[in-house]
Amino acid sequence: MVAPSFQVLVCGGLLVLCSIEALDNGLALTPPMGWLSWLRFGCNIDCDAKPTECISENLIKRTADLMVSEGYLAAGYEYITIDDCWLDKDRGPDGRLVPDPKRFPSGMKALADYVHSKGLKFGIYEDYGSSTCAGYPGVEGHEALDAETLASWDVDYIKLDGCNTDVRNMNKAYPAFGQLLNATGRPIVYACSWPYFLEVNHMKPNYTAVAEHCNVWRTWVDIRNSWASVVYTMNWMASNQQRLAPFAGPGHWNDPDMLVIGNSGLTVNQAKVQMAIWAILAAPLHMSVDLATIQPEFKAILLNRDIIAVNQDKLGKQGLRVWSETFSWRHKFQVWQRELSDNCYAIAIVYFGHHHTSSFFTHEELRIPRQNYLLQDLYNIETDRVLEAHKTLTFSMNGTDVKFYKFIPQAFDVFVKQI
Ligand code: GLA
Numbered sequence: 001m002v003a004p005s006f007q008v009l010v011c012g013g014l015l016v017l018c019s020i021e022a023l024d025n026g027l028a029l030t031p032p033m034g035w036l037s038w039l040r041f042g043c044n045i046d047c048d049a050k051p052t053e054c055i056s057e058n059l060i061k062r063t064a065d066l067m068v069s070e071g072y073l074a075a076g077y078e079y080i081t082i083d084d085c086w087l088d089k090d091r092g093p094d095g096r097l098v099p100d101p102k103r104f105p106s107g108m109k110a111l112a113d114y115v116h117s118k119g120l121k122f123g124i125y126e127d128y129g130s131s132t133c134a135g136y137p138g139v140e141g142h143e144a145l146d147a148e149t150l151a152s153w154d155v156d157y158i159k160l161d162g163c164n165t166d167v168r169n170m171n172k173a174y175p176a177f178g179q180l181l182n183a184t185g186r187p188i189v190y191a192c193s194w195p196y197f198l199e200v201n202h203m204k205p206n207y208t209a210v211a212e213h214c215n216v217w218r219t220w221v222d223i224r225n226s227w228a229s230v231v232y233t234m235n236w237m238a239s240n241q242q243r244l245a246p247f248a249g250p251g252h253w254n255d256p257d258m259l260v261i262g263n264s265g266l267t268v269n270q271a272k273v274q275m276a277i278w279a280i281l282a283a284p285l286h287m288s289v290d291l292a293t294i295q296p297e298f299k300a301i302l303l304n305r306d307i308i309a310v311n312q313d314k315l316g317k318q319g320l321r322v323w324s325e326t327f328s329w330r331h332k333f334q335v336w337q338r339e340l341s342d343n344c345y346a347i348a349i350v351y352f353g354h355h356h357t358s359s360f361f362t363h364e365e366l367r368i369p370r371q372n373y374l375l376q377d378l379y380n381i382e383t384d385r386v387l388e389a390h391k392t393l394t395f396s397m398n399g400t401d402v403k404f405y406k407f408i409p410q411a412f413d414v415f416v417k418q419i
Pocket of ligand 1: 038083084132133161222
């Protein structure tokens with residue numbers, strides 16, 4: 001992932017050609033989108049007891065089929081990634097990684113070929129340590145061979161976890177593995193868990209280095225199948241946004257973890273909140289749900305093109321929580337805002353109450369210039385409306401929910417024509 005690139009820089013007062021080490025694989029110019037097995041299917045390896053739920057080539061193939069036939073690929077979800085528990089417990093006689101022969105009888109190259117034949121990209125999980133978080137062989141001590149093996153299977157995305165290793169080595173280990181991936185010559189998105197392991201061990205990550213060496217990095221603990229976990233993750237991202245958000249941009253993204261949407265833990269409204277906030281955060285969008293049984297209202301959220309467009313906005317600027325006041329009469333609201341490439345703003349107002357409420361926010365509270373806007377409701381509940389420069393944004397909600405608008409600046413004459 002790390003290729004030396006040459007840039008004209010002012011070094012020591014002289015204009016010279018300097019060699020810098022920078023992430024230069026040209027990948028993930030917008031946040032990666034796809035499907036990841038972990039949240040929904042975990043480490044289920046018992047294909048006899050649960051044939052449709054175990055981590056196996058059958059699961060990957062049927063999910064790949066559904067990603068195409070149900071329109072997920074067309075909407076932008078292109079990576080299908082097998083998380084932990086795909087490996088055999090032992091390496092092969094040649095020292096190479098071996099997939100579990102019972103669950104992946106055709107081998108990983110054949111599975112990658114199948115995924116590619118569908119127009120999708122193929123992702124896989126490994127771990128920098130001696131073993132993965134679930135106890136399968138890790139890459140430590142076999143780094144070069146494993147990078148070469150994964151590339152030989154035509155892997156397009158690697159989620160490299162960091163269990164079972166000395167955290168103090170990570171600042172060297174993650175860049176080094178990225179260099180090995182780069183050396184294979186295959187373009188591979190590099191998703192690191194490096195800063196997460198430093199954060200939980202109270203060691204301050206150097207996010208400049210992380211953003212130079214990784215396309216995507218997990219920020220904090222695993223998201224779980226519950227609303228409490230989604231809210232906890234949102235609040236962690238907001239509490240740390242000043243430190244983290246500046247490092248997001250084309251080619252390098254903060255990853256608050258998978259979309260829980262479509263599983264038992266979230267209601268439809270809660271799922272709408274997660275989709276809106278992950279769009280504001282410019283977060284990777286990894287579904288983790290059984291696409292064969294997902295209910296249509298959740299599927300519609302995942303496939304909402306206007307919201308995906310916010311997530312994929314080419315400016316690549318991570319949005320922020322701009323309003324959250326614990327002691328205010330509006331303490332049950334949060335406001336999140338993201339600047340977009342077309343001078344527009346995406347604004348999500350999240351309501352955590354359980355009863356009908358009406359409220360308002362001013363332009364200043366929304367942190368947007370005081371001008372006229374056309375408001376497009378990205379969940380298509382309201383018809384488009386105009387917010388005048390001297391008015392406040394008013395709205396009402398019936399219980400936990402999100403209002404998610406695109407604020408489109410309006411020149412005065414356009415505004416006059418519309419009213
Ligand atoms: C860690 C990661 C998860 C998942 C599991 C697999 O907990 O954070 O996303 O990959 O390992 O064991």
